[in-house]
Amino acid sequence: MTASTVDLDPASCYRAVKSRDRRFDGVFYTAVRTTGIYCRPSCPARTPAFANVSFHPTAASAQSAGYRACKRCIPDATPGSPGWDVAADVAGRAMRLISDGVVDREGVDGLSRRLGYTSRHLSRLLTRELGAGPLALARARRAQTARSLVESTDLRLTDVGFAAGFSSIRQFNETMREVYGSSPTQLRGRRRHGRPASGTVSFRLAVRTPFEGRSLLEFLAVRAVPGVEVADESSYSRTLSLPHGHGTVRLELADLLADGGVGQVSATFELSDLRDTSAAVERTRRLLDADCDPVAVTEALASDPVIGPLVRRHPGLRVPGHVDGAELAVRAVLGQQVSVARARGMAEGLVAEHGVAIETGTDGLTRLFPTAAALAGLAPEDFPMPRARGRALLALCAAVADGQVALDRGGDRVAVRDSLLAIPGIGPWTADYIALRALGDPDVFLPTDVGIRHALAALGADPADAATLSEEWRPWRSYAQLQLWHSLSTPEGER
Known part of the structure; x- marks a missing residue:
């Protein structure tokens, strides 16, 4: 049984509780009849007798059965189920x-x-x-x-x-x-933490370890669009467009190397409307790929002859998500057949000309990324790109704005991909890149990506075999994708 495949078999769950296996925190909850409380599997309290426990897939299930949350292990302060x-x-x-x-x-x-x-x-x-x-x-x-x-x-x-x-x-x-x-x-x-500065809301977001925060920071920093995002040696910040207003988030990203436990990422939010707290937290968790089970990924990929050495060296690598599916989709079209630097430059131009100006408490964060509705009203010649790609971008924005394409992680992934491919100018690379980062699909691979082809060649594999090789990496091809991209920035001697 792994954290990604748990089926709430009582005997298996009880073994995880007896061993206080932190990998299953957030995957299921243990309710104790004699105390009336529910706990995370790794709760340090004495293990109850098997006859006195039941197991629940969510905290809400335990609460609905009449149990209270344990004050010692705080069971709801865990990542969500990777399953x-x-x-x-x-x-x-x-x-x-x-x-x-x-x-x-x-x-x-x-x-x-x-x-x-x-x-x-x-x-x-x-x-x-x-x-x-x-x-x-x-x-x-x-x-x-x-x-x-x-x-x-x-x-x-x-x-x-x-x-x-x-x-x-x-x-x-x-x-x-x-x-x-x-x-x-x-x-x-009873609070234990220090108090944040006035005007801020601070959280410690739970992630499973190992978690390579430095690599995630490097990925985001290279693609950071001025006005919307800023990054320094230890943190990443960006503006947020939220249901009731706007805000910003600052993440302190460091490596958390404990194997198989739960770590925490410090996040500080500045919100124009406090009703957006839950939405801001959830979207930031998507960005962090916080619900990933890195141990299960490593177990599945570490023995592979091509990417196994990469996975063993970087077992906590995450797939960078995104806080706004529509924004990511626009940036994916901007990135078609151009370098990362060129795509970032085009996005900066869009933000400067069409993004909404806001005031924030963070230097460099001055605008919201333009909405799909705002961009849909432009003409192809308004974009610094070939007209055909400009038309594709407008069609995409129109489809998102009128609800034909939903990029909020609530839709069926296959149906969303089909709806994207139905838009002229949106091909498999763009649709799959959106699935990788906006939809959080853990099993996406881009065999025609230039970076992937270079990475495979550097590892001694034939880039022409990319699609065939990736079949061995299911259902974690998205993580194999990131390992290959990450290898391009790794010195050859360490590869």
Whole structure:
């Protein structure tokens, strides 16, 4: 059993609990009948008897069964299940949208429409797969966000409740007592972290280790678009376009090398509307590929004769996600058949001319990336590229703006790819690059990519065999892709 394939077999889950295996934190939760609490598998408390425990796929499932969160291991402060990204089923897609706050903003009916199901059928499906319906799952997410804000900020408790998505203070207080066995005031009295500066909201985002934050920082820094993104030796910052306003995030990215545990990435948000807290956190987690199971990836790829040595040397390499699927899609078209530097320059021009100017507390962050709707109103000659590519970009933006193409991780990946390929000028490379970074697909490979061909040649493999070689790397071809790209920046003697 791995963290990406766990099926909640009681005997297997109990073995993970007895060994306090941190790889399964966030994959399932252990509820203890004699205490009425639920824990993460690695909880340091004494292991309960097998007869007294049950296992749940989500925190919401345990809460719906009447259990409170353990105050010692804080079970909801974990990454999400990597199995959701691998399976790409309705349950996983729903969880990503719920984490983004869709239920809070649009209700269960809005979530159902996005997923293409009736509300009743979706509730039955999620209850069967995740142990709880959409309202309970959204409630658990609100409680988690609220706890983090209570313990790590000086926001008024009233503001915390609304920032987390609760519709009333009464609902906020009752939920926190039911989930954590404490009122918000009591939780604030126990906080352990220092207080952030005024006007900021700080989180520690859970990621599975090993986590190569330095490599992720290098990838993002090379592609950083002035005005929208800035990077220095230890951090990456960018502007955020959010449902109720705008904001910024600053990430401190360092290597976390502990094997198979849970580490934390420091994130500081500046938000114009606190109701966007959950959306900002979830989109930043996508950027970090926070739910990846690096141990499972390494186990699958380390013995491969071509990329095995790369994987063993860099077992914590992540696939850089993105905070905005539409922005990533535009930048993918800009990057067709040009260098990274040239694509970055074209994006900088678009931002300077069509991006919305905002005021932030971070030097260099001055604009939001232009929306798809704003770009769809331009003409092909307005873009510094061949007219055919300009027409492709306009068609893509129009399709995103009117909802024909949804890049919010809630759609079926195959259907989204088909809809992209139906747009004239959007070919397999562009569609797959969008799937890799915007949709979070763990099994994407770009065999015609120039960088991939150079990397394979440097490793002594025939670039013409790229597609055939990649079949051995399923279902983790996206991570093989990043390993090959990363090898291009590795000195030959270390390769």
